[in-house]
Every structure is written in structure tokens, then in C-alpha cells.
Amino acid sequence: MSNNNNDLTLSAPLSGPVLALGNVPDKVFASGAMGDGLAIDPLNDCLHAPCDGEIIQVARTGHALTIRADNGAELLMHVGIDTVALNGQGFALRVEQGARVSRGQVLLQFDLDRVARHCKSLISLIILTNGEHFQLRPLGIDSVKVGEPFMQITARATASVRTAVDNSDAEASAQVRVTHRGGLHARPAALIRKAAQGFSSQSRLHFAGHSAACDSLMGVMGLGVGEGDEVRVTCRGKDCEAALQALVTALSQPIGDAPHAPAAAAPVRVTAEAGVLQGVCAAPGLVCGPLLRMAGVELAPDPGNHQADEQLQRLDAALEQVRGEIHTTLAQARQRKAVEEEEIFAAHLALLEDPALLDAANAAIEHGSAATHAWRDAIQAQCQVLLGLGKPLFAERANDLRDLQQRVLRALLGEAWQFELPAGAIVSAHELTPSDLLQLSAQHAVGLCMAEGGATSHVAILARGKGLPCVVALGAEVLDVPQGQRVVLDAANGRLELAPSEARHAEVHRIRDAQKRRRQQQQNQAHQPAQTRDGVSIEVAANVASSAEAQVAFENGADGVGLLRTEFLFVDRRTAPDEQEQRQAYQAVLDAMGEKSVIIRTIDVGGDKQLDYLPLPAEANPVLGLRGIRLAQVRPELLDQQLRALLQVTPLGRCRILLPMVSEVDELLHIRQRLDQLCMELELSVRPELGVMIEVPAAALLAEQLARHADFLSIGTNDLSQYTLAMDRDHAGLAARVDALHPALLRLIAQTCAGAAKHGRWVGVCGALASDPLATPVLVGLGVSELSVSPLQIAEIKDRVRHLEAAHCRQLSQGLLDLSSATAVRQACQRHWPLS
The missing domain is CATH 1.10.274.10 (PtsI, HPr-binding domain)
Known part of the structure; x- marks a missing residue:
């Protein structure tokens, strides 16, 4: 140990909130088994060197590394929890073992989105691994930015040593296959060290011609032992047999299992917690009940020779x-x-x-x-x-x-679909189908579990639409759970708890009851205005596609219709609706909304939404083709007919017209001129307000120019997301990444609101982001004054608004624009404005 009398102040290797080690959601780290330290919930995607030093260990999978500072302190930096499972995907090392590094140098870069989606937590650890020579002193700060003072390392007056040396010649050894997922990375290595330190015997681990002392964290990790590798353990000392048994258990028992647990009736897959199967959330929710397994039709062998x-x-x-x-x-x-x-x-x-x-x-x-x-x-x-x-x-x-x-x-x-369910059952299957889901929903199943399946499958889409908690990719072990066993399905976290206690069952019931009470309270206030604590009014309107849906919206407290999709009149028919049919349909929506305003979007078909009676040329990229207002330029008679129908509703002052897919000012000016001409032809003294949808980045960047000629702007975050991120929102592999809380999207929303404000225009959001309660404070903070949501979410979003302070939202939302990913934004939102 050289130069170990020098104290050292470490700079923060990451930006984000600082957590005490005991608050980390991992028993091994939180227990201090690896050493003392602190954690950071990262808001950036690069790990920086906290001091000058040498890289003495790099994890095989790139998610962790150890630096030895010039004063001899050894610091393990571990990005995320359970990140070894990614097997290096999403991590890019910028240094090699043995490299000399300087304070602030980038050590590795990681994909925040991938880690957040596939691992237990993004929380990252900075652990002092040779605490016998040094001690850690936190600086008592709640949040840091990269490079800011983070914590201090001071040398101990005297290094702690074993109080007695075991000189016995007794020896014991064993071969053992390592079963830890990902091999001997940081957490299992810590358990091995902890087991070795409990005995006086000297223990060593041997692998591939190298060996290391079992009580050396760096030594054990440095061997590079992978999952399934066979190692030899040797122990020398009076208690060598006991030490060997403890080390064999530590090497071969998955983290989280209790020692000497009795064999289960059927094997189950565990992660960091015994009795829990881990899968992927397809539809969120928390339920408990008996687990019933459903099997498909099986056929006996076919004898052949049939007619x-x-x-x-x-x-x-x-x-x-x-x-x-x-x-x-x-x-x-x-x-x-x-x-x-x-x-x-x-x-x-x-x-x-x-x-x-x-x-x-x-x-x-x-x-x-x-x-x-x-x-x-x-x-x-x-x-x-x-x-x-x-x-x-x-x-x-x-x-x-x-x-x-x-x-x-x-x-x-000749078999009907038969699967009788008891009340409150959770259904498991190898893989459910869309038809199964409809039947199970009709029989009031409360949750679904699948051994396989994906979070973007049709079953997942239907489950989300029906509010049915669903977890996929749980593995074949879910099919071995005894019929009728009571379980807890925590779908939001992708967990199936196989043996929940009575206390856990009671907790789930309490949570669900509290959610039900809160929903009822929200519903009771749904017809009241939504106003922030500091007096800013936010209009909460509804997205609808028919007069029937408008009636539901009105009954649920909508302040108006923020988006009427008129495509419902044009699809699934052989001929286009005439002017009279259109007028009656639009009038029915206005009538359903009482005295409240209705925003009606002109027809948005073409490209990927074809009409049988409107043949259009096939397009290589339909989403980038003839859509919305572009179609009106090619077939102006369609839009003319629709505008005439809209101009005949009464009272016309409650009707607002919204133009889809506008990308330049001339398109708006052309339609405004045509609307003025039609008003003159119909001898109208009142002209409806004309708004523009902000769905493409060009429109957001031109928001100030558009607002000069439009009466309002409405942001369609669904299309704006896919056009900005260049990701098809229907692509199974990318859909989860098309997140409108991406900082790039937030910047476009902020620019739209700023441009509109210069001309005194208001901005609404009618895309899916408006229905996300986590996004409500961000949108309020960026200057949005109208949120158009699903009719059934009106009460929830209004309640969310009433618990916010607009000034606080404005202050914090600006900082979100500088974050690196949608995941970082969501984490920051949860910290700033937690969802209760």
C-alpha cells in the first residue's frame, strides 16, 4: 500500500441525486458486504473518473470497473443494479485494465434507455473496497453534477488486521460450478469475501491457471470467472472444512436464496429475490389471487389415410x-x-x-x-x-x-372455448392469444402471465386497452406453479410473487382499495375546473371519434372536445359521406357537448390509411407520403366538402377547425383563404377558429410563423415523436423507445409554446402524452394550456393539475430539456412530482 496517508476528495463520476448505500434496492450492496460507499441515480450516460489513478479491474461485461487512486484507495464503480444480465450490451468501455486515467476522464458510456428497460435499477454505486485501510466521509449533499466534490477518502490511523493467524496445516478443497448469473462479478464476489472473512482459515479460489485470495474482492473479480465455469476452492486452517462448505454455498447458490433451503416441489427461476419470477411488463397493474394454468388444444397422433x-x-x-x-x-x-x-x-x-x-x-x-x-x-x-x-x-x-x-x-x-375461472383468478399459459384474452376478459380474469410473448404483441396491446395486468417472458417455470396457488402479480415491475405472505396480500388489497378510493374522489370532482395551486387554469378536453364518445366525455367532465377524429365517417364504406351526412355527424358531436367547444380535425387519411373509394398510388414510405393536408392538395374537393359541412353546424362559434400534417406556412394560408371564400359564399358573419396540428418537426420549428396566422396550435405527440426520433411507433422492436418525454420532443414543445406566446395564441396537446400523468407537470411548465385526453382519464388528469404549482413546474421543466434521454426525464419527473 503506497502513499496511503494522503486524504482525497473525489469528484462526482455521474450527475444525479445521491443516495445512502442503505437505500440502494439491492441487499448485497445495501448491507455493506462490498464495502462502504454512496450511490447516484444517474441523469447522464457517461461515467467519469472521480480522481487520478490506475484502472485495476474491468468487468467482463463492461458494466463496472475499479480505480486505484494515487493514495492507494480502491474504488469500485458499478453502473446500475443487475446490469451483468445485459452481457455487455449497452456499455462502451473507454479505458482498459492497467490504464492510467485523470480526474474527469470518461471511463465508460452506457445506454440509459436500455439499462432502464432491462435491469432492476439505474442506481449506480461507488464503493470503497479496501475499507481496512481507508474510511469514507460523505459530504452530505442530496444531488451532484459530474466533477463536483462528492465524498472524501481518509486514511485510517492503523490498518485493521486479523487478530489471530491460523497456522494449522489442515487442508480441504473442492471443485464447484459457479451458478451466479453472469459469473463472479461484484455482488457474488462480495458474498464470497464475506463468507471467507467469517473463518480463520486462509482460502483461495483457482481458475484457468490463476488464483486469488477469497477475501480479496478485486482478486476474485479479477479471475474473470463466468457463469457455469468450474473453479477449485482450497482452504487451510483449523476451520477449513466449515470454511469450504460456506464458500461452496456462496459460489453455487443464487443471490437472494436462503442457505440450506429445502428443495422446492418444482424448479423456479429467481432473480435477486427468492420466490419471484421476473418477466416483462406488457400491461401495468397490481393484483393477487389464485393462479390457473390454461393449455391449448392437443392432438393425438394421426393414423392417416383419410378421405x-x-x-x-x-x-x-x-x-x-x-x-x-x-x-x-x-x-x-x-x-x-x-x-x-x-x-x-x-x-x-x-x-x-x-x-x-x-x-x-x-x-x-x-x-x-x-x-x-x-x-x-x-x-x-x-x-x-x-x-x-x-x-x-x-x-x-x-x-x-x-x-x-x-x-x-x-x-x-366441435369444441367450444371452455375455461371456467373462479372469481379473481390470474391466468398463466405458455402464450395466450388475442382470442384467449377476449374470452378471459369476459370471464373477469384479473391478471395474465405468460412464459413467452412480447410487450408489443397483439395480446399486450389488447391487455393494456382493457386495463388487464399482464406480464410476459416469465419463462417455463411459471407453468410449473401448482394450480390454484395464491400469487401476487406486480405487472408494472414485471414480477410474479409465488409465495406472498398474508401481510403482502393485505398490502396489495390496501393499495388497490386506496387506488379505487382515489379514482372515486377524482371522479366526484371531474366536473370542476382544473386549476393549479397558484391559480393557473388548464383546460382538460377529450379525444373522441364519434358523438357517442363525446357523450361519454361530457359525462366524465370534459371541458370540451380537444380532438374529433373525422376519419370515423370515411372508413369502412364503399363511397364517401356526402355533405349532409357529415354535417349531421359534426352537429351531433356539438350537441353532445352542451355549451362546450369542439375542435374538429379535417380528414387525416392517405399514406398508411387507405380508403377503398380513394385509390392512391402505393408508397415506399406511406408515413412520409400523402397524408393529412397533403392529400387535400391533391384532392381539394374532399376538403372543400368537409369545410362546407363544418361551416353549417350551429352555433358555429363553438366549432374550431384543426388542420393535420401542416409543415409550412403556405399550407395554412391557402386553407385560411379557402375558408374565407366559403364563408363569403355561405354568407356567414362568424368564421370558426382555425388551428394547426404540430405533428412534424418542421411545424414545431416554425411555430412562431404559424402562430402569426393560426388561432391556436395543437401538438400531436404521437406523430411528432416518430418523426423526430425516426422510429416507427408501430415497430415491435422500437415502439418502447418512441417516448414523447424524450428531451428532443420537449425542446420542440417548448419552442412551440414560446412561438405561440409571441402572438398571444394558446397551445394544446392532443397526443398520448397528454394522458400521461407523469408528463402533466412538464407540459404545464412548458406553457401548454390545454390537454386533450382519453375520456376515462379526464378526472385523473384534472386531479393531477390541482396538485401542481405552475411556477414550480416552469422552473423545473427547463432543466429537463438538458437531460440525455426519455428515461432520465421520467426519473427526474418521478422525483420532482411523484405519482402517489
């Missing part, structure tokens, strides 16, 4: 039956305006007509197969093709094929 004609007729009849069932489902979805559900089952209908699928099944029948086995094999072959492509989107679409496999098999076998 082809008979089997072909059976298959045709079954296909026709399933088509009829899907048509019924589609009609119900249309009636409820459940657009996503409608799109999913429309795709199923198309799959049933797929010639490759039908030809394969028919060919097998011609060769003597039963219709059941021919259909099953044709589906499985197509699934293998999709899975073989190695793309998540196609793998998840294979689930739709399996849905059709099950439905047609049931029709062929």
Missing part, C-alpha cells in the same frame, strides 16, 4: 365458422370504437385467406392427413418461417397464427 374430400369439406366448414366469429368480433369492436382491437382481428381475417397457408393444409389433406393435423402442421410451418427470420416483430406475429390454429382446431373438433 380427402371429406376432410377438405370439414376444413372449409371450420374456416367459415371462424370467419363468422371474427366478423362478429370486428362488428363489436367497431361499435365500441376499439380501433386497435379491430385492426388486430382484421389482420386475423386476412391470414385466414392466406394462399400459402390454405394451399399447404389442402396439400396435406390430399396426401391423406386429417384436416386437424393438416391445419396444425400448416400453421406450425409458417410459424417456423417467421421465427427463423430472427426479428421480434415477426416472432410476435407468429402468435396470431397460433391463435388461428387453436380457433380452427376447436371448430374442427
Whole structure:
């Protein structure tokens, strides 16, 4: 140990709130088993050197490294919790082991979004690993920025040593296979050191021609032992047998398991916590109840030599039956305006007509197969093709094929969908299908668990739409849980708790009851205005697609309609609606809203939303093609007819017109001129307000110029997100990253509000971000004065507004524009304005 009498002040390696070690959500770190230290919840994506020194250890997976300061203090810096599971993905090391580094130098860069989505926590640790020679002194600060003074390291007066030396010649050794996920990284190495320090024997770990003392954290990590590697442990001393047993247990027992636990009836996968299966959240929620396993249709072996004609007729009849069932489902979805559900089952209908699928099944029948086995094999072959492509989107679409496999098999076998559920049941399955979900929802299942599946699958979309908590990718172990066992499904955190205590059950019930009471309280005040604590009024309107939805919005306390999607009048028909039909439909929405204003968006079709009676050329990039106002330029008679219908509603003063997909001022000026001409033709003295949707970055950047000629601006965050981030929001692999709280989006929103304010115009948000309670204070702080949300969220968003101070929101929101990712913004929002 050289130069260890020098005290040292460390600079912060990351920016963010500072946490005491005991508050870290990991038992090993929090217990101090690795040493004393502090933690930072990072807001940036680069780890910097806290002092001058040498890199003496780098984790194989790039998520951690250790620096030896010039005074001899050794500091482990560990990014995130459970980040070893990423196996290096999302981490980019900027230094190598043995490198000399300077204070402030970038040591590694990491993907904040990836770590946040796939790991337990972003909280990062700075641990003093040789505390026998040094002690740590926190500076008592709550938050730091990179480079600011962070904590002090001082040398101890005398280094602690073992009080007795064990000179016994007794020896014991054993071979053991390491079972820790990711191998001997920081946390398992700490447990091994802690086990070794409990005995007087000297213990060493041997691997690949090298060895290290078991009580040396750096030595154990430096061996580079991976998961599944076999190591040899040697112990010498009086208590060598006991020491060996403890070390073998520490090497082979997953973190979080209790020592000497009895064998379970069936194996379960654990993460850092025994009795918990970890998956991925597909739809949030917290529920408890009995877990019931659901299995699909299984077929006995096919003897073959069937009559082809008979089997072909059976298959045709079954296909026709399933088509009829899907048509019924589609009609119900249309009636409820459940657009996503409608799109999913429309795709199923198309799959049933797929010639490759039908030809394969028919060919097998011609060769003597039963219709059941021919259909099953044709589906499985197509699934293998999709899975073989190695793309998540196609793998998840294979689930739709399996849905059709099950439905047609049931029709062929004359079996109805039967799965009787007790009240409050949670259902597990290898992978549920969209049809299963609709049936389970109708039977009042309270939660869903799947061994496989994805968070962007059609089942996940439907589960979110129905508010049904759902966790996917739990692994096959979920299918081994005994039927009827009471569990807790914490879907928001992707957890299935297999053996919750009575206290945990009671806690879940308390949380759900509290949520229910709060929702009721919010609903009771839904018709009251939304005003911040310091007196700023925020209008909370509703997004609707029909007069029926407008009626629901009115009953739920909407201050108006912030977005009427007029496409509902134009789709699923052979001819365009005439002027009279349109006028009646728009008038019905105004009538449903009493005295409140209604913003009606002109038709937004084209590109990816085709109309049967409006043939348009195929486009390589439909989302970048003829959409919204661009279509009106090509087919001006459509917009003219719609504007005429809108100008005939009464009272016209309550009608506001909104133009979609505007990207330049001339487009707005052209429509304003045409609107003025129509008002003159109809001899109208009142002209409705004309607004512009901010959906493309160009519109946000031109907000000040647009506001000079528009009466209001309305931000469509869904399209604005995908155009700004260059990510298709329907892409299975990217959808989770299309987050409107990305700092780039917030900058565009801020610029829009600033540009509108220069001309005294108001700004609303009608995209999905308006319905996100976490985003409410940010939008208020950036200058948005109207939020248009789902009708059922009006009460919640109004309640959120009433608990805010606009001045405080303005102050803190500006700082969010400088953060590095949507994840960092969400974490900061949760700290500044926690959701209770």
C-alpha cells in the first residue's frame, strides 16, 4: 500500500441525486458486504473518473470497473443494479485494465434507455473496497453534477488486521460450478469475501491457471470467472472444512436464496429475490389471487389415410365458422370504437385467406392427413418461417397464427372455448392469444402471465386497452406453479410473487382499495375546473371519434372536445359521406357537448390509411407520403366538402377547425383563404377558429410563423415523436423507445409554446402524452394550456393539475430539456412530482 496517508476528495463520476448505500434496492450492496460507499441515480450516460489513478479491474461485461487512486484507495464503480444480465450490451468501455486515467476522464458510456428497460435499477454505486485501510466521509449533499466534490477518502490511523493467524496445516478443497448469473462479478464476489472473512482459515479460489485470495474482492473479480465455469476452492486452517462448505454455498447458490433451503416441489427461476419470477411488463397493474394454468388444444397422433374430400369439406366448414366469429368480433369492436382491437382481428381475417397457408393444409389433406393435423402442421410451418427470420416483430406475429390454429382446431373438433375461472383468478399459459384474452376478459380474469410473448404483441396491446395486468417472458417455470396457488402479480415491475405472505396480500388489497378510493374522489370532482395551486387554469378536453364518445366525455367532465377524429365517417364504406351526412355527424358531436367547444380535425387519411373509394398510388414510405393536408392538395374537393359541412353546424362559434400534417406556412394560408371564400359564399358573419396540428418537426420549428396566422396550435405527440426520433411507433422492436418525454420532443414543445406566446395564441396537446400523468407537470411548465385526453382519464388528469404549482413546474421543466434521454426525464419527473 503506497502513499496511503494522503486524504482525497473525489469528484462526482455521474450527475444525479445521491443516495445512502442503505437505500440502494439491492441487499448485497445495501448491507455493506462490498464495502462502504454512496450511490447516484444517474441523469447522464457517461461515467467519469472521480480522481487520478490506475484502472485495476474491468468487468467482463463492461458494466463496472475499479480505480486505484494515487493514495492507494480502491474504488469500485458499478453502473446500475443487475446490469451483468445485459452481457455487455449497452456499455462502451473507454479505458482498459492497467490504464492510467485523470480526474474527469470518461471511463465508460452506457445506454440509459436500455439499462432502464432491462435491469432492476439505474442506481449506480461507488464503493470503497479496501475499507481496512481507508474510511469514507460523505459530504452530505442530496444531488451532484459530474466533477463536483462528492465524498472524501481518509486514511485510517492503523490498518485493521486479523487478530489471530491460523497456522494449522489442515487442508480441504473442492471443485464447484459457479451458478451466479453472469459469473463472479461484484455482488457474488462480495458474498464470497464475506463468507471467507467469517473463518480463520486462509482460502483461495483457482481458475484457468490463476488464483486469488477469497477475501480479496478485486482478486476474485479479477479471475474473470463466468457463469457455469468450474473453479477449485482450497482452504487451510483449523476451520477449513466449515470454511469450504460456506464458500461452496456462496459460489453455487443464487443471490437472494436462503442457505440450506429445502428443495422446492418444482424448479423456479429467481432473480435477486427468492420466490419471484421476473418477466416483462406488457400491461401495468397490481393484483393477487389464485393462479390457473390454461393449455391449448392437443392432438393425438394421426393414423392417416383419410378421405380427402371429406376432410377438405370439414376444413372449409371450420374456416367459415371462424370467419363468422371474427366478423362478429370486428362488428363489436367497431361499435365500441376499439380501433386497435379491430385492426388486430382484421389482420386475423386476412391470414385466414392466406394462399400459402390454405394451399399447404389442402396439400396435406390430399396426401391423406386429417384436416386437424393438416391445419396444425400448416400453421406450425409458417410459424417456423417467421421465427427463423430472427426479428421480434415477426416472432410476435407468429402468435396470431397460433391463435388461428387453436380457433380452427376447436371448430374442427366441435369444441367450444371452455375455461371456467373462479372469481379473481390470474391466468398463466405458455402464450395466450388475442382470442384467449377476449374470452378471459369476459370471464373477469384479473391478471395474465405468460412464459413467452412480447410487450408489443397483439395480446399486450389488447391487455393494456382493457386495463388487464399482464406480464410476459416469465419463462417455463411459471407453468410449473401448482394450480390454484395464491400469487401476487406486480405487472408494472414485471414480477410474479409465488409465495406472498398474508401481510403482502393485505398490502396489495390496501393499495388497490386506496387506488379505487382515489379514482372515486377524482371522479366526484371531474366536473370542476382544473386549476393549479397558484391559480393557473388548464383546460382538460377529450379525444373522441364519434358523438357517442363525446357523450361519454361530457359525462366524465370534459371541458370540451380537444380532438374529433373525422376519419370515423370515411372508413369502412364503399363511397364517401356526402355533405349532409357529415354535417349531421359534426352537429351531433356539438350537441353532445352542451355549451362546450369542439375542435374538429379535417380528414387525416392517405399514406398508411387507405380508403377503398380513394385509390392512391402505393408508397415506399406511406408515413412520409400523402397524408393529412397533403392529400387535400391533391384532392381539394374532399376538403372543400368537409369545410362546407363544418361551416353549417350551429352555433358555429363553438366549432374550431384543426388542420393535420401542416409543415409550412403556405399550407395554412391557402386553407385560411379557402375558408374565407366559403364563408363569403355561405354568407356567414362568424368564421370558426382555425388551428394547426404540430405533428412534424418542421411545424414545431416554425411555430412562431404559424402562430402569426393560426388561432391556436395543437401538438400531436404521437406523430411528432416518430418523426423526430425516426422510429416507427408501430415497430415491435422500437415502439418502447418512441417516448414523447424524450428531451428532443420537449425542446420542440417548448419552442412551440414560446412561438405561440409571441402572438398571444394558446397551445394544446392532443397526443398520448397528454394522458400521461407523469408528463402533466412538464407540459404545464412548458406553457401548454390545454390537454386533450382519453375520456376515462379526464378526472385523473384534472386531479393531477390541482396538485401542481405552475411556477414550480416552469422552473423545473427547463432543466429537463438538458437531460440525455426519455428515461432520465421520467426519473427526474418521478422525483420532482411523484405519482402517489
